[in-house]
Amino acid sequence: MKATVPITVASLKVACSQCNLVELCLPFGMSESEIDRLDELVGARRKIKRQQHLYRAGDPFEAIYAIRAGSFKTDVLLEDGREQVTGFQMTGEMLGLDGISTEAHSCNAIALEDSEVCVIAYSKLEELSRVVEGLQLQFHKVMSREIVRDHGVMTLLGSMRAEERLAAFLLNMSQRFTARGFSPAEFHLRMTREEIGSYLGLKLETVSRAFSKFQDEGLIAVQQKHIRILDITGLKRLIQHPSPSPRP
Amino acid sequence: MKATVPITVASLKVACSQCNLVELCLPFGMSESEIDRLDELVGARRKIKRQQHLYRAGDPFEAIYAIRAGSFKTDVLLEDGREQVTGFQMTGEMLGLDGISTEAHSCNAIALEDSEVCVIAYSKLEELSRVVEGLQLQFHKVMSREIVRDHGVMTLLGSMRAEERLAAFLLNMSQRFTARGFSPAEFHLRMTREEIGSYLGLKLETVSRAFSKFQDEGLIAVQQKHIRILDITGLKRLIQHPSPSPRP
């Protein structure tokens, strides 16, 4: 229930150059000599227990976060209490970029499992990216990628049917697990049906039904949160050919 | 049909310090002395006729654009030909930020009316934002604002009904016209019902019906693309209280 307190572990080596996520995270694409200059970038690491908030909508913005271990969801609450999940984040991905614009966070970030993040003070990032050109570019790319990703979700929400949405979701998860060295075909979802539904603009029952349908059709094997993809091309076909009639 | 060719008008003073959009555009929030240093930022202006592309998905990314006059839509095309409008942009707003991530544009930008943009070479922006701190911050804020805006659209698409979506759209337009010194209650939409529908994840008939319903209820007066808002609090009420039953 209580917010976690940031713990500064001065003795711990937290530099990006020592981190095995360098291929996925902010430093991706930077030269070795540039990465060496990021020593001071990560002020501390912070552990977040499952279901706890990393930050809440309205919190003053001071830092962005790189996920070192675990996973998160971000969501926004509407006035009437409706909740919308705006994204799921995995290791190496960044959290908190939404806060720059108003200097306050505009969504909640909640750990889906016990997790750890690198705290990157925004002031330090600004300062360092003025002198390390690669950092400047990579940071811009990270923000831009978030915009492109959001456009993808908008497309999904705006023009896909329930089963297409879920297929796209599964393919996206598979691709992200693959990039992290896990199996493309077998993985464990950390979020509930309700959270998936919220993200995809569907009710949890619809998500559950679509899972069952995919299983009946031999596309996947589902056992609660454990997913095995049996026919990846079949899933891809689903999102390329809309259900009723292909366009002329 | 043909792409417009950028016209460099060397004699024309294009500096931001001379521009009356300074309050809305990238330089917003910067000090006068900082704005004076942006002389070299805008390489040229470029005129785009109605229905012409400013850039297309796949075009190599070299510059971002600030809208000096007119308005645009951005859209993405799915494999099967479905089109999704991802945003409408007005004067002072930026276009092309999606291109940074992959160094190629990921959507199409199309003028809704005869328009003019300021061309900001990305390399120059990078360079200048290393020395002008205010520019660095403002640019980051512009990108972050785009992310927050997209989250808002995701919320709209994921959890609002047709009429709520249209109400939210009208209120957003009203607010943006107001910020530009136009009437909050009376404005001219530059996009078709189909484009509005695509943006809101609805069919054009549904948009048309919702407009008619709002008119019947005395919330707005519609005459084709000309909109007059008669009851702004009524519209706001619509998006706060979902149609069927308010939450407990």
Next chain:
DNA sequence: CGTATCCTTGATTCGCTTCAACATTAGTGG
């Protein structure tokens, strides 16, 4: 002034939500 585009409205269909009951898993405390 004619034609293509855009908009409106009605009737019908369909997909998703809603409501409901039950199954399963996970977490907790006796």
Next chain:
DNA sequence: CCACTAATGTTGAAGCGAATCAAGGATACG
């Protein structure tokens, strides 16, 4: 360790909102 309870997931039946299909009308444009 098992019993209890809450949370999560599955499945069925009914209802509703938006899409689809269809026709006519208004506007803008060359």
